[in-house]
Amino acid sequence: MTHTTRQSVTPDATRHDPSPTYLRALIARSGMSQRRAAILIGIDPRALRYYLQPEDHPSRRVAPYPVQYALERLAGA
Numbered sequence: 001m002t003h004t005t006r007q008s009v010t011p012d013a014t015r016h017d018p019s020p021t022y023l024r025a026l027i028a029r030s031g032m033s034q035r036r037a038a039i040l041i042g043i044d045p046r047a048l049r050y051y052l053q054p055e056d057h058p059s060r061r062v063a064p065y066p067v068q069y070a071l072e073r074l075a076g077a
Helices: 020-030 034-041 045-052 065-075
Strands: none
Touching: 020 034, 020 045, 020 065, 034 045, 034 065
């Protein structure tokens, strides 16, 4: 899935892209640490680490759309 540089401010679950690469890019764009981003969006930092694992990693979990959306807001996307 490709993303424009500016996402809609309105949540749209059809844009769900839980790929670790995309989520990592959002965190990088926010300028925050993973830990700080997790705390600000209201999830445990360990949960965020599970979402950021490579797709073939056995402990990886798929991030739900609300997590992606919250990270997009932090990133100003």
